[in-house]
Amino acid sequence: MTKAQSNPKITLPKRPAKRRVTLEQVAIAAGVGRTTVSDILNRNAADKYQPETRKRVEDAVAKLGYTASRAAQQLARGRSGMIGLILTRDLSNPVFANRVEVVEKAIKQLGYRMQLAFTDGDPEMEASCIEQMQADAVEGLIMGPVYESLDLEQHKQILQGHLPVVLFGGTLGSQFDEVGLHPDASIHLAVKHLLSKGHKRVGFLGAPKPRTAEGPSRLFETYLKDAGLKNPGPIIWSPDTDRYDDYYPVSEAFVKQWQAMDKNQRPTAMLCHNDQMAQTTIAACHKAGIRVPEDLSLVGYENAPGSAYLIPALTSIDNRGDQQMRQAIELLMDRIQHPRKTSEKRVIYPELIERDSVLDLR
Incomplete structure (x- = not known):
């Protein structure tokens, strides 16, 4: 038997480095x-x-x-040509990857480059990123998602300089330009849709514990109470995170809780904190033999990429993230050109994307 010969190593000649003309x-x-x-x-x-x-x-x-x-x-010319984008989350949620892409493409067309930072909800990191971007002389800063006024308290001194700033996510009534969702339109759309389909035991799955009276779970409770529902479903807390590995245990625990409940007390539908939570809940339900939507209906939030291709396709609230980012850029360009103008607030209204994850009980 002839021993196979190894292929000779081919070494390509190195190209001489071309020195830049000065x-x-x-x-x-x-x-x-x-x-x-x-x-x-x-x-x-x-x-x-x-x-x-x-x-x-x-x-x-x-x-x-x-x-x-x-x-x-x-x-x-006295310009850096850079626009800063600080995401207070990370890219575990594909929704934010889409937003980064929208901003990068839009500002490139305007002749800018993007300086990007992720803070994963860490206030100290957010403050550090703001200071670094100011030191790097970015011409403007887009920051978010920021949903509650408490999120800005620790940054007021830093942000009150001359740097043009636009916040996205919520409308907080701050001194900055803002673009965000109507404060309660998303919850209202989801609850109205479930009630219209005959659901009376509706819960909220994956809500971070609210820090203010305007938190989404608080608004959810208010709408159910106003609808006259005496026995709404449970509110299940979750970590304030965007990672599937953190969401799945919450979904799995809820499914076990749901199975242990009396059939006449089980919620027939759950509003999920976001599409990621809905996705992990569909997986947990499938593993436990619970059918979606025949046994349990689900509504997501954010209309994330891929939600239309789940089984079943997920009904979700589209928070129009692309539109938020485009309007944030418009506000920032206007602020750069007119630094002394009064702060502007733009409100975005969400849209219900109806698919196959809600059963009609009427």
């Missing part, structure tokens, strides 16, 4: 000073020089193959 080299070739070259190329100040001087610089640029640094041009 302003100094252009200045020497043109027979002018470095400041003259910088004025003509970077500072939009070419008009103050004679045509022959400009021609010598242009010829030297063409001969040497000089390429201007965009960052250097912007700094020379």
Whole structure:
């Protein structure tokens, strides 16, 4: 038996590194000073020089193959060309990945670059990111999601400088420009939809414990009470997180609780804190032999990518995140151009996306 020969290792020749042509080299070739070259190329100040001087610089640029640094041009003009985006969550929730993409594409078309930071709900990290972006001279900052005024208390001193700031998520009545959902429209849409389908025992699954009277679970309780429901379903708390690994144990515990309840006391429908919680609950129900929606109906929130392709396809509240981000950019550009204008608040209304996860009990 012939021993197989290993393939000989192929080493490609290294390409010599191409050194970048500098302003100094252009200045020497043109027979002018470095400041003259910088004025003509970077500072939009070419008009103050004679045509022959400009021609010598242009010829030297063409001969040497000089390429201007965009960052250097912007700094020379007193701009950084950067917009900061601070997400107070992380990318465990695909909804926020979509928002990052919307912002990045939009500001690129406007001639900006994006400086991105994630804080995962850590106030100290948020403060550090704000300070870092100010030090990096970003021209404006978009920050969120921020839903409660308490989230801003620790940042007031930092944010009250001259940096243009737009908040997204909720409408807080702060001194900043804001774009966010109507404070109770999402809960109202979901509850109204479930009631219209004949559900009377409705619970809330995966709600972070509220810190104020305006928290979503508080609004949920208020709507059920106003609807005259005497025996609503349970409110199940969860960690304030966006990670599937944190949501699934909550879903699994709820399913066990639901199975242990008297059949006449079980909730027929649950409003989920977001689509991730709904997804993990569908998985937990399937594992336990509970049918969605025949045994238990579910409504999600955020209309996350992929929710339409679950089995069953998930009915969800679309919070129009793309629209929020586009309007945040509009507000920020306007604020950069008009720094002294009165703060502006834009309210976005959500939409119910009806699919297959709610059973009609009528």
